[in-house]
Amino acid sequence: MKEQESLQASFEVFRHNLQNFIDISLLEDETSWMDWIDNVSRKIDVKCWEKKECKNEKCPAYKNSCGRCWIIAGTMLPGEAQCSFAKKYQSCRNCDVYQEAVYKNPIIEVEEYLIVLIHSLRSKQQELNLDANTDFLTKLHNRRFMDSYLHHEILKMKRDDTSRILMMVDVNGFKVINDVFGHQVGDQILVECADIIKTATRESELLSRYGGDEFVILLHENTAHDIAANAFIGRIEKLIAARNAKAGDEGPMISLSYGYTTLYSNNDIAEALAEADKNMYLDKAARKKNL
Structure with missing residues (x-):
C-alpha cells in the first residue's frame, strides 16, 4: 500500500513538472527555464559534494542549488573537467550519486530520463x-x-525614455590589403580590428561585425553623445597606434573610419544605420584628403 502511494505521489509530481515544462517551452523565456530547472531540482536530496566528501570549490556543481550534478557543464570527473554533455552524462550514469538519486522507483527514473533529454535538447538549441x-x-x-x-x-x-549612440566603423583600404597581401592576411586584419574595438568597448555596450569590413557598435552613455562617441573613438585610436608601432614594417598598418548618430526610441533602425554609415564615409573622405 505504501509503495503504491509513493508511486502515485511520484506520478503526480512527474505530471506537474511535465505540464510546467510545456508551459515554459511556449514562453521561450530563459528566466522561466532556469526557474523550472531550479524547481525540479529541489527534490534531489543526494548532494555529490557531501557523498564524495568533495572540497573542490572550483567545480561548478559544488554547493550548486541545482542538485543534478550530471547536467551541470564542466563538473569534475576523476580530476578532468568534462564540458561535453554527452560524454559527461555517460560517465555520470555509472556514478553512485546519480544511481542513489534516480533509481528510487520507476516513475522517478522515467522522469529523470525526460529531464535529461529536455536539458540535452535545450543545450543543443543554445549551441x-x-x-x-x-x-x-x-x-x-x-x-x-x-x-x-x-x-x-x-x-x-521607449519604456525608459532614453537614447543610444549607434556607431559604424570601417577598415580603411581593406580591398587593397586583400589584393596586395592576400585574403588570409585580410582575415587576420579583421580579427585584429575586432579585438581592438572589443578592448575599447565596455561590458554594457554591444559590438558586432555587421558585414565585410564593417562593425556596428551600440553605446550606452548618459553623458553628451558627441563627448562619449569621441572618447570611444579615442580609445580605439590609442590601441591602433600601439599596434601599428609594434608591427613596424611587417604587414599592413591598421586604419579605421568612424560614423555615428544618436538613436532615439522613435527612430527607424534602417534609417539610423544609414545615417551612421553616411557619416562614416564622410570621415573616410576627410581622412583620405588629409593624407
Whole structure:
C-alpha cells in the first residue's frame, strides 16, 4: 500500500513538472527555464559534494542549488573537467550519486530520463543559437544578432525614455590589403580590428561585425553623445597606434573610419544605420584628403 502511494505521489509530481515544462517551452523565456530547472531540482536530496566528501570549490556543481550534478557543464570527473554533455552524462550514469538519486522507483527514473533529454535538447538549441548569432571569423555577434538586439533596445528606450549612440566603423583600404597581401592576411586584419574595438568597448555596450569590413557598435552613455562617441573613438585610436608601432614594417598598418548618430526610441533602425554609415564615409573622405 505504501509503495503504491509513493508511486502515485511520484506520478503526480512527474505530471506537474511535465505540464510546467510545456508551459515554459511556449514562453521561450530563459528566466522561466532556469526557474523550472531550479524547481525540479529541489527534490534531489543526494548532494555529490557531501557523498564524495568533495572540497573542490572550483567545480561548478559544488554547493550548486541545482542538485543534478550530471547536467551541470564542466563538473569534475576523476580530476578532468568534462564540458561535453554527452560524454559527461555517460560517465555520470555509472556514478553512485546519480544511481542513489534516480533509481528510487520507476516513475522517478522515467522522469529523470525526460529531464535529461529536455536539458540535452535545450543545450543543443543554445549551441545552435550561438552559432547562428556569431560571426565565424571574429567571434563577435553578427548582423542577425545586432538587428534583433536593436529592435529590443528600441522597445526598452521607449519604456525608459532614453537614447543610444549607434556607431559604424570601417577598415580603411581593406580591398587593397586583400589584393596586395592576400585574403588570409585580410582575415587576420579583421580579427585584429575586432579585438581592438572589443578592448575599447565596455561590458554594457554591444559590438558586432555587421558585414565585410564593417562593425556596428551600440553605446550606452548618459553623458553628451558627441563627448562619449569621441572618447570611444579615442580609445580605439590609442590601441591602433600601439599596434601599428609594434608591427613596424611587417604587414599592413591598421586604419579605421568612424560614423555615428544618436538613436532615439522613435527612430527607424534602417534609417539610423544609414545615417551612421553616411557619416562614416564622410570621415573616410576627410581622412583620405588629409593624407
